[in-house]
Amino acid sequence: MKIQLYWLLSAALLLLPGKVDAANNKKPFVIPELQEWRGSQGMFTPTATSRIVYTGKDPSVVRVANQFADDYALMFGRRMMVVQGRAAAGDFVFSLSSDSRLGEEGYTMKITDRVTVTAPKSKGLYWATRTLLQLTEQQGNQALPKGTARDYPDYAIRGFMMDCGRKFIPMSMLRDYVKMMAYYKMNTFQIHLNDNAFKQYYNHDWSKTYSAFRLECETYPGLTARDGYYTKQEFIDFQEEAAARFVEIIPEIDVPAHALAFSHYKSELGSKEYGMDHLDLSNPETYTFLDALFKEYLGGDNPVFRGPRVHIGTDEYSNTDKKVVEQFRAFTDRYIKYIESFGKRACVWGALTHASGKTPVKVDQVDMFIWNNHFANPREMARLGYKLLSIPDEKVYIVPLAPYYQDHLDNEYLYNEWTPAHVADEVFDERDPAILGGLFAVRNDLVGNGISVKDIHYRIYPSLQTMAVKTWNARPTMSYVDFNAARMTLSEAPGVNLLGRINKMPGLVYETAEVLPGSRLPYSEIGYDYAVSFDLEAQAEEWGTVLFRSPNAVFYLSNPINGSWGFARDGYLNTFGFTPYPKEKVNIRIEGDPLSTSLFVNGRLVEKLDIQKRYYNGGKDSMNYIRTLVFPLEQAGKFKSRITNLKIYNQLQK
Numbered sequence: 001m002k003i004q005l006y007w008l009l010s011a012a013l014l015l016l017p018g019k020v021d022a023a024n025n026k027k028p029f030v031i032p033e034l035q036e037w038r039g040s041q042g043m044f045t046p047t048a049t050s051r052i053v054y055t056g057k058d059p060s061v062v063r064v065a066n067q068f069a070d071d072y073a074l075m076f077g078r079r080m081m082v083v084q085g086r087a088a089a090g091d092f093v094f095s096l097s098s099d100s101r102l103g104e105e106g107y108t109m110k111i112t113d114r115v116t117v118t119a120p121k122s123k124g125l126y127w128a129t130r131t132l133l134q135l136t137e138q139q140g141n142q143a144l145p146k147g148t149a150r151d152y153p154d155y156a157i158r159g160f161m162m163d164c165g166r167k168f169i170p171m172s173m174l175r176d177y178v179k180m181m182a183y184y185k186m187n188t189f190q191i192h193l194n195d196n197a198f199k200q201y202y203n204h205d206w207s208k209t210y211s212a213f214r215l216e217c218e219t220y221p222g223l224t225a226r227d228g229y230y231t232k233q234e235f236i237d238f239q240e241e242a243a244a245r246f247v248e249i250i251p252e253i254d255v256p257a258h259a260l261a262f263s264h265y266k267s268e269l270g271s272k273e274y275g276m277d278h279l280d281l282s283n284p285e286t287y288t289f290l291d292a293l294f295k296e297y298l299g300g301d302n303p304v305f306r307g308p309r310v311h312i313g314t315d316e317y318s319n320t321d322k323k324v325v326e327q328f329r330a331f332t333d334r335y336i337k338y339i340e341s342f343g344k345r346a347c348v349w350g351a352l353t354h355a356s357g358k359t360p361v362k363v364d365q366v367d368m369f370i371w372n373n374h375f376a377n378p379r380e381m382a383r384l385g386y387k388l389l390s391i392p393d394e395k396v397y398i399v400p401l402a403p404y405y406q407d408h409l410d411n412e413y414l415y416n417e418w419t420p421a422h423v424a425d426e427v428f429d430e431r432d433p434a435i436l437g438g439l440f441a442v443r444n445d446l447v448g449n450g451i452s453v454k455d456i457h458y459r460i461y462p463s464l465q466t467m468a469v470k471t472w473n474a475r476p477t478m479s480y481v482d483f484n485a486a487r488m489t490l491s492e493a494p495g496v497n498l499l500g501r502i503n504k505m506p507g508l509v510y511e512t513a514e515v516l517p518g519s520r521l522p523y524s525e526i527g528y529d530y531a532v533s534f535d536l537e538a539q540a541e542e543w544g545t546v547l548f549r550s551p552n553a554v555f556y557l558s559n560p561i562n563g564s565w566g567f568a569r570d571g572y573l574n575t576f577g578f579t580p581y582p583k584e585k586v587n588i589r590i591e592g593d594p595l596s597t598s599l600f601v602n603g604r605l606v607e608k609l610d611i612q613k614r615y616y617n618g619g620k621d622s623m624n625y626i627r628t629l630v631f632p633l634e635q636a637g638k639f640k641s642r643i644t645n646l647k648i649y650n651q652l653q654k
Contacts, residue, residue: 106152121144157437159188165195168228254313315349500527544635
């Protein structure tokens with residue numbers, strides 16, 4: 001009943017953007033919420049002859065027009081012609097204007113018998129196309145409500161940070177996140193490229209503790225992580241693709257703490273006093289090593305780091321020794337200036353209250369990410385002259401399955417109460433020039449906890465939508481209840497479906513009389529909550545026999561370790577205590593939700609793989625381990641058994 005009510009509410013909300021009352025169209029729903037709207041009466045409906053028209057000869061405008069045409073075709077199955085010249089009724093028209101009040105990212109959109117978009121910069125035109133795509137996908141006939149919008153961001157930097165150091169995130173997924181961020185007008189993506197696990201999960205032995213550096217490295221062969229990394233060229237391509245969508249990639253090499261990957265490579269770099277995840281600031285080799293490392297990605301005519309900013313870390317170094325504090329401050333100052341010597345703007349984690357001292361640290365043209373007010377008092381840092389990014393750990397850190405911070409963000413609180421001006425318990429005036437913007441973060445602290453990239457995305461997506469609102473329009477007028485229902489009516493981005501959603505209405509979404517070995521299904525996967533059922537005439541299967549696979553997961557009829565049923569994703573294998581007898585005939589149902597995966601045989605629950613508590617160090621330490629599965633559907637394996645009466649539901653079965 002709750003699900004039915006949800007979808008009825010969602011359907012009602014879908015009608016809001018195009019609703020015509022006795023006066024004018026109400027402000028339509030998009031993410032982020034439009035800053036200004038003046039409604040008219042009626043709807044604009046594209047026709048078979050509608051075109052995308054641009055004026056002038058600016059190549060950036062032409063590019064935006066073609067991007068809009070491509071995404072429109074991807075989402076709605078028709079690519080409009082892109083032409084230069086005079087517009088007619090039914091057209092979409094893009095041009096640059098001289099309205100400097102809109103800033104670099106603002107735009108004006110007038111929907112009459114045509115759609116006319118103007119902006120001072122092509123970036124504003126691009127954001128307008130995201131608004132148009134969102135409006136269009138909410139109506140079956142691609143109609144748009146007539147009216148005029150003026151839209152512009154409250155904050156210049158809007159984004160999130162992904163910890164790729166402790167959890168490898170495939171490049172394909174990072175590219176999809178750029179598309180999502182662009183779809184919701186978020187413009188900054190921080191990539192945390194190195195980090196390490198906690199040593200208590202590795203027998204308190206630094207030499208065995210997990211660490212990783214995720215970039216291809218030629219200066220130090222063997223430094224690059226073996227369980228997942230990005231080549232230089234694909235990282236360059238990634239940044240350029242992001243820039244084409246007006247998303248800036250901020251690469252982060254985190255030093256001098258969180259640096260176990262470097263002391264694993266060269267042990268003399270590690271601190272014997274503070275732990276091997278701390279670099280030894282008194283060792284000249286530390287500086288020789290890091291100078292060469294940063295130069296590899298910043299130097300030359302074709303640098304790997306392409307954007308205007310580079311993040312150097314500088315968080316959570318010990319402050320127990322005042323001499324070392326001064327060394328840390330000198331280190332921070334040195335690498336700010338070193339980054340600047342390559343023409344980049346340096347970013348740092350706030351640490352200078354924690355590391356209070358006399359050694360000067362460069363302030364001008366430095367961006368400081370305020371994550372914890374005890375480490376860096378935001379008022380003090382603003383007074384010194386740093387430009388601040390609001391990323392308060394207690395409010396906007398996702399740490400999957402951790403007993404500290406948040407497993408899921410409190411999006412209702414963020415939507416109703418938080419803005420980038422709220423830096424933990426310090427509240428600045430809205431649009432204070434010291435605050436550049438806000439981000440949220442995903443920190444994959446607990447290496448080995450079974451979390452998949454799909455689980456991470458399940459946590460990210462609602463927060464990305466929420467934070468997109470609060471960093472663009474800090475004071476939305478729509479209630480959170482309405483927003484939370486309406487947001488699920490939008491796509492993740494053109495051509496992106498990381499959630500694995502099939503159909504919007506709950507129920508049976510696919511069925512087939514028989515699944516033949518090696519055949520392909522029309523869907524790659526189905527996400528939470530789902531049920532997959534079929535009839536099985538079992539045969540003895542070789543170990544490693546696949547039922548279904550997708551790019552993200554494999555479901556086994558006989559897993560390669562012990563031959564029972566199970567599934568693998570992200571390097572984790574989870575198994576059920578079930579193997580059918582040869583020639584046995586049974587009905588199978590597999591159900592998956594965000595916390596568990598369950599196997600039913602003939603309607604009876606055989607096993608539910610839910611969250612396990614795993615203990616270390618004689619029970620002194622523990623970790624939650626999750627066994628979830630976004631079910632793979634793309635291709636059937638080469639099995640001997642007969643699979644019939646396959647049914648796939650996008651809801652759990654009772």
